[in-house]
Amino acid sequence: MSFVIKAGVTWMGKVDWELRKFHGEEYSTHRGSSYNSYLIQDQKTVLIDTVWLPFAQEFVHNLKQTVDLSSIDAIVLNHGEQDHSGALPELMRHIPDTPIYCTANAVKSLKGQYKQDWNFNVVKTGGKLNLGKKELTFIEMPMLHWPDTMLCYLNEDNIVFSNDAFGQHYAAAQMYNDLVDQSELYEECIKYYANILTPFSKMVTKKINDIVALNLPIDMICPSHGVIWRSNPLQIVEKYAKWAADYQENQITVIYDSMWGETRRMAEEIAAGIQMSDPQVVVKLYNSSRTDKNDIITEVFKSKAILVGSPTVNRGILSSVAGLLEEIKGLSFKNKKGAAFGTYGWSGESPKLLGKFLAEAGFSTMENSLGNLWGADEAACREFGQRFSEYIR
Template identity: 65%
Template structure:
């Protein structure tokens, strides 16, 4: 059932406690998620977004308990992706003529997904919709993270309904930011940014500057996933500006896969060498095989890092499936201001480091060196080379 966000705004979404994967199998959601839908009552009544398709019937049934559906005057679709719009077909069967306000790109998206000619009303930045004592102001937010995305601002209550912006995949019985574990909240917010919004950082930066230039007071930010920001809501806006600006921390992340532990031993000695040279830098090691570490957690650590070292054995003149996958994700996410280097063991042909270095270059990482290759299982001399390799990495980053 819903709960009151304030006197005239009600949350009517769905908390998905059991969700573990999102975007197919592309994104892990260790803490579940929520699909946030909001009912705004003034002289006119509006519904902002709905929920994912599997919960469509439940959503409409619950909404009927809150309001006579025929009294909903407007539907606002901030983004057409199915986790936000999936219940629309079920809802529109009940109120088929209700106008749907969204961007022109969202109309294309919704028609393409649901093949319905609903009563679409296209809007663009600056357009307004009067509710009586308050009004909506629409703000296009293209590529945050789809071309059809927009934000909706509610005057009077000073609420920004930000859709995917400023959200997190986090389920909680406490749906406000001041009531949840802050470390968990910010980890999930950063993971969401790193894995979903990072490719569009320039759009994020420009859009935030545009919104701030409008001088609209913001007392609350209501995203479409996770908790509502009511306590100092601009704290997450400031974090987004920080994350969008070629973000890095004083961290080096080592990502590797291994067949018979040779590459793992290399990774551990490289880490030891880094620590011997720089006791202040944070060093994190991850075996990227899916049986060991979640790929999206690794990506979040890569996003935080100033340098990333990637290791793999040579397998059939190539590199491991897991390492190749992580490199492909890194390339697609378009991280900036990162350095990288390759390492790995081999027995015969030894193409691994060259292949990894090439992929890091394709991801726009600055190569620190040509990489380190060790034959077979590293002996004491080889392990010392790994330590020296780590020292050299740390020294180059000081």
């Protein structure tokens, strides 16, 4: 499959309808994904990125249907991770001397992964590659989301090839932002940002400012995953700027796991207390053992505050809660508040442990947690929810 996105620019990627997990088992892809590669044909022919390794032979076969491989003058690798570079070894078997343009960190990455010393050409921000009538300009984007990442800008056509930035894991037959379900697209974009780019928000802000300062006309943004932004393409840049600024909505998320239903009852009564205190706030409840962790993290990203609950088990907490909190800690959320609760049958350590987890993850925590012996005390839980609502105002 390939299609022309502008005269002389062809999409050469792969739509992966079956993908349900990414980065090993770390990221859920309920709506599949795509691996976007782009072919620019001017006086010189340049390929931007490839596809994931399982589709390498298919990719090279399809590329041959569009262009004589020996006519490819250069390959641009915006990022060395396998979902972008996986087909490179297969392609280089056919055109082994073709120059590869990438950052210095990408050279290290590609050499480390593929044990090949190809014809690497290191580029830096402001570097250019003349194609004839058109020109590519390179802009380094370190830690968006890897140290080796960059994007490139095609003048004349005003296209940004943004790699992982501004993308989403979303398979679509019509791969333009104005032709897909807008609510689905938004859900996948914010999930992608929340789970992958949140720790690098300061760098996102800096790079957006750097790009804006260049005053480049942008007619299209072509990421490496998901749809191409051709209708009001800067809308996703504006969303990134908003999400990078310690984003939060008027929402509280309650996360829990439960053995016999008592911690669940606590969560529900605490939520009722919050709603009694503030009917306008959105409250959402999630059982961490029964809900996709990336979906929960997206809700945490949207929230101004969270509450986390678990029964005490062997002087600790349930594994689903512990695992989720470890993920949350690594994402370094800012400007959010939290509190802990739990049930217990004899020792009762879970609320204190959860409160410590939240503090270590950077949440401002309410001083007193709530622990209930044996079961949920409805009145105490509702009062706790009301106090928490007052705490976060």
